Amino acid sequence: MSITTNDIAKICQVSRTTVLRALNNQGRISEETKERILKTAKELGYRPDLLARGLVKGRTMYIGVVVFDVKNQYFAQMLSAIETEAQKQGYSVNITLHDKNKTKEIELIRKLADYHMDGLILSPVNEGEEFAHFLKNLGIPLVIIGNKVSDTLPFVGIQEKEAAKEAVEKIIKTGYEEVIFVCPPLGGIDEGNIFTHRERLAGFCDVIAANTKISSQILSNYDYIEEAKKIVKDSGKKTAFFCSGDIFALEIMKELKKIGMKTPRDYGIMGFDDIEFLNYITPRLSTIYNSVEEVSRTAVKLLIRQMQGESVSMNYFENYHIIDGETL
Amino acid sequence: MSITTNDIAKICQVSRTTVLRALNNQGRISEETKERILKTAKELGYRPDLLARGLVKGRTMYIGVVVFDVKNQYFAQMLSAIETEAQKQGYSVNITLHDKNKTKEIELIRKLADYHMDGLILSPVNEGEEFAHFLKNLGIPLVIIGNKVSDTLPFVGIQEKEAAKEAVEKIIKTGYEEVIFVCPPLGGIDEGNIFTHRERLAGFCDVIAANTKISSQILSNYDYIEEAKKIVKDSGKKTAFFCSGDIFALEIMKELKKIGMKTPRDYGIMGFDDIEFLNYITPRLSTIYNSVEEVSRTAVKLLIRQMQGESVSMNYFENYHIIDGETL
DNA sequence: TTGAAAGCGCTAACAA
DNA sequence: TTGTTAGCGCTTTCAA
Numbered sequence: 053m054s055i056t057t058n059d060i061a062k063i064c065q066v067s068r069t070t071v072l073r074a075l076n077n078q079g080r081i082s083e084e085t086k087e088r089i090l091k092t093a094k095e096l097g098y099r100p101d102l103l104a105r106g107l108v109k110g111r112t113m114y115i116g117v118v119v120f121d122v123k124n125q126y127f128a129q130m131l132s133a134i135e136t137e138a139q140k141q142g143y144s145v146n147i148t149l150h151d152k153n154k155t156k157e158i159e160l161i162r163k164l165a166d167y168h169m170d171g172l173i174l175s176p177v178n179e180g181e182e183f184a185h186f187l188k189n190l191g192i193p194l195v196i197i198g199n200k201v202s203d204t205l206p207f208v209g210i211q212e213k214e215a216a217k218e219a220v221e222k223i224i225k226t227g228y229e230e231v232i233f234v235c236p237p238l239g240g241i242d243e244g245n246i247f248t249h250r251e252r253l254a255g256f257c258d259v260i261a262a263n264t265k266i267s268s269q270i271l272s273n274y275d276y277i278e279e280a281k282k283i284v285k286d287s288g289k290k291t292a293f294f295c296s297g298d299i300f301a302l303e304i305m306k307e308l309k310k311i312g313m314k315t316p317r318d319y320g321i322m323g324f325d326d327i328e329f330l331n332y333i334t335p336r337l338s339t340i341y342n343s344v345e346e347v348s349r350t351a352v353k354l355l356i357r358q359m360q361g362e363s364v365s366m367n368y369f370e371n372y373h374i375i376d377g378e379t380l
Numbered sequence: 381m382s383i384t385t386n387d388i389a390k391i392c393q394v395s396r397t398t399v400l401r402a403l404n405n406q407g408r409i410s411e412e413t414k415e416r417i418l419k420t421a422k423e424l425g426y427r428p429d430l431l432a433r434g435l436v437k438g439r440t441m442y443i444g445v446v447v448f449d450v451k452n453q454y455f456a457q458m459l460s461a462i463e464t465e466a467q468k469q470g471y472s473v474n475i476t477l478h479d480k481n482k483t484k485e486i487e488l489i490r491k492l493a494d495y496h497m498d499g500l501i502l503s504p505v506n507e508g509e510e511f512a513h514f515l516k517n518l519g520i521p522l523v524i525i526g527n528k529v530s531d532t533l534p535f536v537g538i539q540e541k542e543a544a545k546e547a548v549e550k551i552i553k554t555g556y557e558e559v560i561f562v563c564p565p566l567g568g569i570d571e572g573n574i575f576t577h578r579e580r581l582a583g584f585c586d587v588i589a590a591n592t593k594i595s596s597q598i599l600s601n602y603d604y605i606e607e608a609k610k611i612v613k614d615s616g617k618k619t620a621f622f623c624s625g626d627i628f629a630l631e632i633m634k635e636l637k638k639i640g641m642k643t644p645r646d647y648g649i650m651g652f653d654d655i656e657f658l659n660y661i662t663p664r665l666s667t668i669y670n671s672v673e674e675v676s677r678t679a680v681k682l683l684i685r686q687m688q689g690e691s692v693s694m695n696y697f698e699n700y701h702i703i704d705g706e707t708l
Numbered sequence: 709t710t711g712a713a714a715g716c717g718c719t720a721a722c723a724a
Numbered sequence: 725t726t727g728t729t730a731g732c733g734c735t736t737t738c739a740a
Contacts, residue, residue, distance in 0.1 A: 054519065056732095056733055056734085057733070057734070058733075066710075066711085067710065067711045067712075068711090068712095068733090068734085069710070069711060069712080069735095069736090070709085070710060070711075072734080072735075072736095073709090073710085076735095080709055080710085081709065081710080082709060082710090085709085085710085097517070099490070099493070099494050100494065100733085100734075101435070101494065101496070101732085101733050101734065102491070102494040102495045102496075102734095103431050103434045103435045103440070103495060103496050103732090103733080103734090104435050104716090104732070104733035104734040104735090105733080105734055105735075106431045106716095106734095107429070107431045107432050107435055107716050107717070107718090107732095107733085107734075107735095108715075108716045108733085108734050108735045108736085109716085109734085109735070110716080112431070121460075122450055122456045122459050122460055123453065123456045123457060123460055123656060125451065125453070125456075125657075128450045128451045128453075128456050129451060131450050131477065132449075132450055132451055132477060132479070135476070135477040135478075135479075136479065139484070144476065144488075144491055145476060145477075146474045146475070146476070147474070147475035147476070147477075148463070148472065148473060148474070148475070149459065149460060149463040149473075149475075150463075151460070151463075151464065156467070160472075162427070163430070163472055165427070166427050166428060166429065166430040167430045167431060168429070168430075168431050189425070191382065299660075302660040303660070305660075306659070306660055306662060309662055328451060329657055329660075331634070332627075332630040332631070332633075332634055332657075332661065333660065333661065334634060334637055384716095384717055384718085385717070385718070386717075394726075394727085395726065395727045395728075396717090396718085396727090397719090397720090397726070397727060397728080398725085398726055398727075400718080400719075400720095401725090401726085404719095408725055408726085409725065409726080410725060410726090413725085413726085428717085428718075429716085429717050429718065430718095431716090431717080431718090432716070432717035432718040432719090432732085433717080433718055433719075434718095434732095435716095435717085435718075435719095435732050435733070435734090436717085436718050436719045436720085436731075436732045437718085437719070437732085438732080
């Protein structure tokens with residue numbers, strides 16, 4: 053149904069090769085035939101078949117992206133930045149989602165590879181060496197963003213642990229006597245890659261270990277909100293929550309507000325990520341800006357360098373910084 | 381570099397057709413050769429080339445999706461639902477973004493068509509008959525979601541106008557003497573398709589026309605927040621804002637809070653969309669639930685019916701309902 | 709300046 | 725049960 057170079061060739065009484073030369077504007081060709089061909093091509097609404105081109109060229113000018121959740125604004129910002137940067141560099145982006153399903157994630161990655169994506173950007177829930185091996189076996193350039201899989205795969209992110217340390221130190225310096233690390237299970241079918249959260253916890257623990265007078269606790273259950281309530285009500289100390297993700301902080305603030313507890317009057321709280329939505333929340337949540345846009349842009353650039361055959365390092369870190377809000 | 385049916389055929393000493401029969405498990409083939417072929421295929425890590433398959437089959441089992449913004453949670457929820465439903469039906473989804481750039485939008489749609497997406501789901505910023513004509517000319521099934529383009533293209537959404545009417549009526553019934561419709565320019569390179577907002581405005585106007593004692597005003601400038609402040613401070617009346625989108629409502633609430641004005645004490649306010657993020661905002665915003673998930677699922681089903689050759693109607697409306705929050 | 713031919717990897721109709 | 729052949733629409737090399 054759709055028009056091909058063959059059709060044009062027949063109509064213009066020339067060979068397909070000639071048609072191609074006109075269309076792609078390469079090779080020697082007389083102005084006259086070229087004009088004629090281009091005119092009919094336009095009239096007929098010719099469009100090149102990108103599947104065919106991809107098949108023969110071996111590349112598609114497409115970057116595949118796999119993330120698990122787009123309702124989380126962190127990923128929304130990431131996708132938006134990736135798309136913009138990729139388009140700037142002449143690539144299209146194919147985004148796919150899997151809602152934290154590990155098996156589906158692998159299927160999606162495979163399918164993108166089978167479709168000859170020129171490169172992949174992944175923020176995976178799978179982890180471990182087997183998965184890393186699977187990725188390397190795909191034989192196509194890729195970049196991991198956020199959830200590190202292995203030291204042998206190019207990764208872009210921030211120094212999560214350092215950032216967490218700085219945050220906890222700040223909390224302590226502000227005068228809090230007790231710091232609670234909050235990171236509930238992340239939902240989804242299986243637990244998933246929680247590299248970032250592990251790193252943040254490690255940073256937290258480091259600082260706590262170095263400050264023996266500070267009490268601490270780790271909330272990692274689904275009912276972290278109930279526990280948070282108890283802590284604020286019962287603990288006689290000045291308490292602050294350090295949440296591994298802004299959303300958890302917002303949940304706590306919302307629920308504590310219901311029982312009349314306000315931050316920073318009754319407790320301190322800090323998030324992580326600085327998602328755009330925080331702008332609509334009062335009081336302004338203190339958090340850590342994680343440069344998701346920069347990270348995304350770097351990932352695209354790094355991927356393209358690989359696609360051009362360059363060899364690249366395995367770790368790229370963007371800057372982060374603490375956002376002084378009103379909740380400490 | 382990657383392994384093809386040809387390679388397997390050579391190794392197994394059979395024809396490519398036989399290999400295919402084994403792989404696709406169709407046609408008569410001896411158990412023994414089949415086993416042999418499948419074994420080597422597995423050993424070599426054979427994967428079918430989807431570009432080649434798509435080229436010859438004329439279909440790719442892919443649905444292309446084009447939206448302009450994923451940071452807006454309305455679209456995030458939409459994409460998530462589309463992806464889930466499509467996967468359930470055996471299709472993959474290719475999501476692309478363009479940040480409200482009309483030209484880019486057309487390019488993206490074209491490219492997806494050139495890549496033989498089996499169908500498209502669009503929520504376009506372009507509008508008008510020329511655009512509708514362009515879409516129909518693509519010759520591939522498609523569904524418009526949210527921003528209606530033309531009565532001649534299948535559309536899924538809600539009855540925006542009716543919903544707006546109901547909302548404004550509710551506001552009036554609650555006792556407000558002045559109702560302000562809020563819909564600032566939507567940003568982006570050009571104005572874009574604002575079908576939904578136009579419809580909502582129409583509903584607003586209808587109700588206002590029928591209630592002559594109610595004062596009204598329309599805020600449609602970038603500085604709607606400043607104007608909103610003035611109105612609440614100066615107007616002696618009981619005033620409510622009806623915002624064509626939750627985000628505008630949140631902006632107003634945030635800024636008015638800064639000058640000590642609170643809802644519902646000092647003014648009433650209502651949003652539109654019921655984005656998930658509202659759960660983190662207090663007081664709970666009154667708004668309209670627009671069934672974005674149902675709309676998305678219907679869009680996918682409708683698209684697939686078209687891809688299977690069925691003819692479909694042009695308008696599908698899902699239910700909406702008013703969410704009674706604490707801001708009226 | 710133009711054309712012929714081979715091939716990308718797969719499917720599908722027809723033969724043997 | 726297996727193989728042969730043609731073809732999807734394009735690119736690319738070589739020849740005219």
